[in-house]
Amino acid sequence: MNYLFGLIGYPAKHSKSPWIHQHFLDQQSLHGAYQIWETSPEGLKDTLSSMKKLAVDGFNVTVPYKEKVMDYLDEIDPYAEKVGAVNTVLLRDGKWIGYNTDGRGFVRSLQETYPHTRLSEKKALLIGAGGAARGIYAALLEENMQRVDIANRTKERAEALLPLNTSSASSSALSFQEAEDNLAKYDIVIQTTSVGMTPNDTAKPFALNHVKDGAIVADIIYKPFETVLLQEAREKGANILHGHGMLVYQAALAFELWTGTHVEASQLLKEFEQQLKGD
Template structure:
């Protein structure tokens, strides 16, 4: 029968995960399938029973289950426990174990494109303080960068991220206005909010007037592929990093946990972009 993999969440009918993981299965020369298991929030216990009955090898988790699923797992990876969210579950030795691959997957995608970017001299600005920002913030701390400042509308929410800080990394919570004013200080600017996502494609979380031309600007939004934020950065001469690369690499990390297969997925970044463009 091969590997039985899937995704739980609601709504998920337009998810690209089945396509992505079929690419991985083909690349690894493994038999298997990746299916969508959609259910409203009150159906989680029933969904998990169905997956156990199918003896599924593992599954991804998306909204609205990323936090609540923690209570149904037998084990949880320490980083996922710290983040309070799980997006990947592995079935092993009769137990469910939960992981979070978002942050590490993001960093993998960044290093693949800019291999010399993350050093102990790198200064980072993180825009937003939601679930994606938490994972990315923790992963960047693990890379030993010099500084990660967090800009968010709600200062209280941004300050909650500081509990994930590793001591050697300098971090400050600032306003969006402060971020705009001191933009030239940062080597890497990461946009982690939903601002600029379809259908509100003209929106932009901050203005980039003060950006340095050698800076890298990253946006985790992947619909559209070229957000207004990235377009503005590109027009100002900055280097850009697209959101669909994170989507691919966090999936690749989950696939690695399910199958113990390490893949070189570099060539799939362009293939996924073509898929998103409908080509």
């Protein structure tokens, strides 16, 4: 079988997804290609129509289409429906089925990096309330954590995510100041905003003066490889989790959906790290 996978987004040409998925194809000795469809908003409908005619086996969706693409799908996985966004589409029996692997990709990255961490015993803080936070929030709630709080610059936006919580975990919305003041209560802190991303790589949401010793601080940004937030976390005695892991593991989950195989991502993570450090 000769697979055809791809990515739709705008902008999208900078994406590392072709490199990642080519590695997965090679690892599984599968034949195929991964193509980027960089599509402006006015061209979305036509591009998706062309992709359907090509019978693309599966594709990823990035900004700004993770919500808009749902209108064009035949079915949506219940988890993706709950999250309210799709980042992975599978062609099955002529139908497009939407999934979301973002949040679960983050959790897999966390568990692979810190395998002895029992999430059911932990309290987490999410920084940000956008699409990435939404997916990670839903995935963390699946792990039956004790508490998952959400901090955002505008507290109302954080409050809007709370109805996603149908688990036994406690959840509340916080301002950035409230989160900063109460940081010592959290075992895991996850930065999900674009604050600190290249070229504005000297910025951070707030200081980590009260971070718990030994806590895990994660940043989903992967350019720069180590954000100023992660640098500060390391200096304060916290454990850190780089953003490239989420990118690789959400891609791995998508690839597994498309092909029915299980990929090993650990070696690819090391290669990706070297590439990012080189950039």
